[in-house]
Amino acid sequence: MQVKKQKIGIDIRDLKIAKTGAHTYLSELCKAINNKQALQFQYVFLDTRLPIYTGSHKIGKLWEQINYVFWKQVTLPIKAWLNGCRLVFCTDYFVPYTQLSFTTIPVFHDAFFWEYPAHYNKYWLWFFNTLGVSAAKKSSAIVTVTNYAKQQIATYSGIDAAKIIPIHIGPKSSITEPQQKIDPHSSGNNWQQLLQKKYILHVGTIEKRKNLATLITAFEQHIISTQQEIYLIIVGQKSNKPTLQDNAVFEMVAASSLLKERVIFTGFLPDFQTAELYKHAALYVFPSVNEGFGIPILEAFAHEVPVLVAGNTCLPEVAGNAAIGFDPLHAQGLGTLITQTLSDPSTLQDLKQKGTERLKHFSWNNTLDALEAVFQRSINR
Numbered sequence: 496m497q498v499k500k501q502k503i504g505i506d507i508r509d510l511k512i513a514k515t516g517a518h519t520y521l522s523e524l525c526k527a528i529n530n531k532q533a534l535q536f537q538y539v540f541l542d543t544r545l546p547i548y549t550g551s552h553k554i555g556k557l558w559e560q561i562n563y564v565f566w567k568q569v570t571l572p573i574k575a576w577l578n579g580c581r582l583v584f585c586t587d588y589f590v591p592y593t594q595l596s597f598t599t600i601p602v603f604h605d606a607f608f609w610e611y612p613a614h615y616n617k618y619w620l621w622f623f624n625t626l627g628v629s630a631a632k633k634s635s636a637i638v639t640v641t642n643y644a645k646q647q648i649a650t651y652s653g654i655d656a657a658k659i660i661p662i663h664i665g666p667k668s669s670i671t672e673p674q675q676k677i678d679p680h681s682s683g684n685n686w687q688q689l690l691q692k693k694y695i696l697h698v699g700t701i702e703k704r705k706n707l708a709t710l711i712t713a714f715e716q717h718i719i720s721t722q723q724e725i726y727l728i729i730v731g732q733k734s735n736k737p738t739l740q741d742n743a744v745f746e747m748v749a750a751s752s753l754l755k756e757r758v759i760f761t762g763f764l765p766d767f768q769t770a771e772l773y774k775h776a777a778l779y780v781f782p783s784v785n786e787g788f789g790i791p792i793l794e795a796f797a798h799e800v801p802v803l804v805a806g807n808t809c810l811p812e813v814a815g816n817a818a819i820g821f822d823p824l825h826a827q828g829l830g831t832l833i834t835q836t837l838s839d840p841s842t843l844q845d846l847k848q849k850g851t852e853r854l855k856h857f858s859w860n861n862t863l864d865a866l867e868a869v870f871q872r873s874i875n876r
Contacts, residue, residue, distance in 0.1 A: 500534070500535070500536050500537040501536055501537065501581045501582075501874060502536065502537045502538070502539050502578060502579050502580045502581055503536045503537070503538050503539070503580060503581065503582050503583075503584060503870055504538075504539045504541045504571075504574070504575040504578060504580035504582065504583040504584065504597070505524070505525070505528070505538055505539065505540050505541065505584050506541050506567075506571055506583065506584070506585040506586070506587070507521065507525065507540045507541065507542050508541075508542055508543050508547075508566060508571075509521055509585075509586060509587045510522060510525075510542075511547045511549075512547055512549060513587065514735075515699075515700055516604060516787070516788065516790055517586065517587060517604060519664075519667050519790060520586050520602065520604070520640075520664060521586045521587075523664070523665065523667065523668060523859045523862075524586070524859065524862065524863065524866075525540070526668065526859065527859040527860055527862065527863040528863065531860065531863060534867075535867045535870075535871065536867065536870060539575075539578045539580055541571060541574050541575060541578070541580075541583075543562075543566050543570060545562060545566075547559065547562070548562075560619070564622070567585075567589050567590070567591055568591055568592060568593070568626075571583065571585075571591055572591040572593055572594070572595050572597075573595070575591075575595065575597055576595035576596060576597065580597050581596075581597055581598070581874050582597055582598050582599065582600065582635075582870055582873055582874055583597055583598075583599045583600075584599075584600050584601075584602075584866075584870070585599070585600075585601050585602065586601075586602040587601075587602070588601055588602070588603055588604075588608075588623065588627055588631075589601060589623075589626075589627050589630065590630050590631065590634055591630065592626060592629060592630040592633065594633065598634065598635040598873050598874065598876075599630070599633070599634045599635070600634050600635060600636050600637065600638055600869065600870070600873060601630070601631050601634060601637055601638070602637075602638045602639065602640075603631070603637055603638070603639050603644070603648050603659075604639065604640055604644070604787045604788070605639075605640075605644050605647070605648075605785075605786070605787030605788075606644065606647035606648050606650075606651050606652075606787075607785075607787070608620065608623050608624070609647075609651035609652070610647070610651070610785065611704075614736060628652055628654075631652075631654065632654060634658075635872075635873035635876055636658055636659075636660050636869055636872075636873055637654065637658055637659045637660065638659075638660050638661075638662055638866065638869065639659055639660070639661050639662075639787075640661065640662065640663065640664050640787055640788040640809075641661055641663065641787065641788055641809040641812050641813065642661045642809075642812060643808055643809035643812055644661065644787050644788070644809060645659045645660075645661045660869055662862055662865045662866060662869070663788075663813075663856070663857055663861070663862065664788060664790070664857065664859065664862050665793065665857045665858045665859040665860075665861070665862060666790055666793035666794045666796075666797055666854070666857065667766065667790060667794060668859070669766035669767070669770075670766045670769055670770045670773065670794050670797075671770070671793075671794060671797035671798070673766060673767035673770040673771075689728075689759070689772075690771060690772070690775045691775075692725075692726050693723075693724065693725045693726070693777050694725060694726040694727065694728045694759075694775075694776060694777060695714060695725065695726070695727050695728070695776065695777060695778045695779070695780055695833070696727075696728050696730070696772055696773065696776035696778070696779050696780075696795075696800070697710060697727070697728070697729050697730070697731075697779070697780055697781070697782075697791075698730040698731060698769060698772075698773075698779075698791045698794070699730075699731050699783070699791060700731050700732065700733070700734050701729070701731050701732065701733050701734065701740070701741055701744065701760075702733075702734040702736075702740060702741050703740075703741045704783060704784050704785045705741065705782070705783050706782040706783055706784045706805070706823050707729065707741060707744045707782065708741070708743060708744055708747060708826075709782050709823060709824070709825075709826045709829060710727070710780055710782045710829070711727065711744060711747055711748065711754065711758060712826035712830070713780075713782075713826045713827070713829035713830035713832075713833055714727045714757070714758070714830070714833065715751070715753065715754060715830075716826070716827065716830030716831075716834075717830050717833045717834050717837075718753070718757060719753075720830070720834060721834055721838075723837075725757070725777070725837075726757050726758070726759060727757060727758045727759070728759045728761060728772060728776075729758065729759065729760050729761070730761045730764055730769055730772060731761075731762075731763070732762050732763040745760070748760075770798070773794055773795060773797075773798035773800055774798045776795070776798070776800045777800075777801075777837060778800065778801050778802075778803065778833065778836065778837060778843075779791070779792075779795035779800045779801070779802045779803070780802075780803045780804075780829070780833070781802065781803070781804045781805060781810060781818075782805050782821075782823045782829065783805055783808075783810070783823065784805065784807060784808075784823050784824075785807075785808050786808050786809055786810055787809060788809060788813060789804075789809060789810050789813050789814075792804060792810070792813050792814050792818065793813070793854060793857050795850065796817065796850035796851065796853055796854040797854055799847045799850065799851060800847070800850070801818075801836065801842075801843045801846035801847055801850070802814060802817065802818035802819075802846060802850060803818060803819050803820075803821055803829070803832060803833065803836065804818040804819070804820055804821070805820070805821060805822075805823035806820030806821060806822065806823075807823060813857075814853070815849075815853050815856075816849060816853075817846065817849035817850045817852065817853035818846065818849075818850070819832065819836065819842075819846070
């Protein structure tokens with residue numbers, strides 16, 4: 496007689512609004528669940544039927560926040576209860592406060608709510624610090640993505656560190672295994688020319704903590720000292736939050752005739768185009784001063800791109816010995832490191848090989864296996 500599997504509810508409403516790493520986490524987890532042959536649980540994907548507002552009008556944004564709170568605290572728990580879920584898993588920090596015959600587990604991707612409070616709407620910050628954290632404390636566990644994030648969350652929140660479970664994640668499959676290819680003959684793009692250049696790559700939202708001014712300064716030092724014909728390609732769009740935006744980097748490039756020719760801001764790109772840029776990059780540089788995980792490190796490894804990474808927060812934990820670390824506050828030192836690395840073929844080859852090996856430790860199948868172990872322990876309690 497086949498034993499009936501216990502049900503796990505996955506809140507997937509965030510797929511309609513999340514961006515960057517949060518969207519990657521939820522979408523890749525859903526793919527892993529759908530692709531796994533032998534699941535330990537029966538998964539129920541819980542979503543809203545109501546339209547979601549993603550515009551910028553104040554009234555619309557307010558209405559969307561009300562809808563979000565109602566979804567989390569009323570509709571989601573009722574749906575989970577009606578579906579017989581034993582556990583509800585939410586990947587966007589917030590879980591229902593009221594538990595109707597189920598337990599809950601949220602994902603806290605980082606400690607940014609506490610580290611950068613000025614970057615958040617004061618009412619939204621209050622909502623997180625009161626209802627969000629209170630609901631998380633009632634949960635059977637809290638999942639995060641690195642040991643560093645665990646330490647920061649425990650320090651700021653006062654939540655028992657033993658309750659916070661770090662589970663590493665994997666790269667974005669649509670970038671590491673793109674299904675769509677670029678047509679070099681299609682009208683309106685210069686991709687064939689761009690991919691034939693020698694360039695250093697950075698991928699990520701353009702915001703202050705990404706520390707792109709240091710990278711641009713270091714890049715300028717490199718091209719002045721070596722006279723090398725090389726470019727810096729920065730893939731990503733501005734943050735949608737004015738308090739996070741780093742407009743200074745655009746002004747910095749515009750003020751220099753040299754940088755205007757050599758630094759390319761692509762804006763948002765589809766994943767298959769980003770994958771092509773990874774594939775042909777000479778070097779990937781990650782100068783961020785704070786990250787929860789750093790998925791682009793794994794994406795660079797997947798395309799055998801040598802990586803230089805800031806030696807702070809979670810980045811050394813993710814990169815391991817497969818990247819060269821640097822001080823993200825020392826542009827001159829980074830410029831020298833770029834020059835040394837690009838001029839040493841043996842170092843470049845060594846980084847490629849180590850990156851390939853390091854990547855084997857990260858996959859969404861591993862993430863799902865680790866999550867299922869946490870789910871089982873939580874239900875058993």
